[in-house]
Amino acid sequence: MADLKLVLQAVADTGGVDSLELASKLNTDHQKVVGAVKSLQSHEDLIKVEQRQSKRWDITEEGKEVVANGSHEARVYQVVPEEGITQAQIMSSVPNAKIGFSKAMSAKWIKMDKKAEGGPKVFRSADTIEDKVQLCLLKIQNLQLEDVPQDQRAELKKRKLISEVKVTSYFISKGDKFSLTVAKADVDLTPEMISSGSWKTKTFKPYNFDALGIQPPSGHLHPLLKVRAEYRQIFLEMGFSEMPTNNFVESSFWNFDALFQPQKHPARDAHDTFFVSDPANAQIFEEDYRQRVEKVHSEGGYGSLGYKCEWKTEEAKKNLLRTHTTAVSARMLYKTAQANSLPVKLFSIDRVFRNENLDATHLAEFHQIEGVVADRGLTLGDLMGVIHAFFLKLGITKLRFKPAYNPYTEPSMEIFSYHEGLKKWVEIGNSGVFRPEMLLPMGLPPDVAVIAWGLSLERPTMIKYGINNIRDLIGPRVNLQMVHDNPMCRLEKSRTAS
């Protein structure tokens, strides 16, 4: 910041001074003078400041070369010897030779003799030249703009040797309380000043009500939790209730058997599932429900052939880390059947664990998002419709459904959305109608159907926050500054079809 006293002295000497002229006079940066003016303005009525807009001609880098070495045409003229020179030799030896050659020919400084001995050559046609371009630039450089005719300024601008710059400056003049000395403004009013009354003779800096507050130190939500909150809001808006998912450890019974997933299914192998060693086994089962599950697996029933293989309770007792939140859906549907509290619309968003190969987008765990609707007479069309309504809330309207297989749903469908950026269809989830072999042993009436769909939380979060490796989103490698800095999550919600 320039010295406040020098600014005040200049105003006192002249009655009023422009900040640009003052900066030049003080041989200092204009911004330093502006800083001093802003500081002096905090003293009430000390100075008057009027903002001014003006234009300045700056010499470009190419223009500076011309100031130093002469115009392109002058430099072409200088290399033409008495015996002449070919055009190719000029082009290869002079910078910006093309424009220089053209301008030197137009100025009749040089000429082309096509019948010269040994082929066409360039010769000088003027004994001396006046490099007006260089002279004009020197005048502009010395702020003698008025000595440069308007047409020549236009030519220099056209040749990009000068450029016009808009400049904001300030005309500083005396305020009603002008003085060459300024009392240092007190910043804080103190209790002593109030009790003694000394505040009456103090000068205080005015409150800056435009100043941004200091960001109070606070916690910051992880991106996953921000996106989870957005998806939770979408489900709540659709009238869904959240399921209690606060048990990562689950029995094989609820995770697999209740879903009519056979005990020999590869997904139940330790290569795909994390089994818990202590406590290794679950204890509590509703015996009559267990018997119905055992029967539908081993003998069939309700019109189903079952799996026709032995079903073991000790297999169903094995504790594991749940591989999907559908285990919670099974618990909630059983509770609904027992309480006869239909219809229900339920959702869950929570961690699930799979003992799978890891890669840049897959860890041994992820957050599953699941929606479930149970009611009499629901159809596949209702499933497609509720999925469309769900993704519409995210602004996604172009969906396709592809037949798929899940052990516990029939029919099942993979959900695809058209990605405008990638120009291709991408998988965004899975869905299906729970099988009767799952629902009827629970005690749900035969005319009740249950439709459900699921997706992961990590995939949309990585897309939303532009994260390519899941280890930059979750795990020990996460940069906590990312958690601090990442912006709030606003999913492109839509209330109506676009």
Ligand code: FB9
């Ligand atoms: O999330 C997935 N993809 C996805 C989701 C959203 C998205 O952006 C938002 C729309 C704006 C972009 C991509 N997928 C499912 C598809 C793939 O990513 C897939 O490769 C990975 N899948 C996970 C499981 O893979 C081990 C995602 C996860 C998944 C898959 C199936 C279900 C839930 C999660 C399910 C289910 C289900 C089916 C029937 C009944 C009940 C639940």
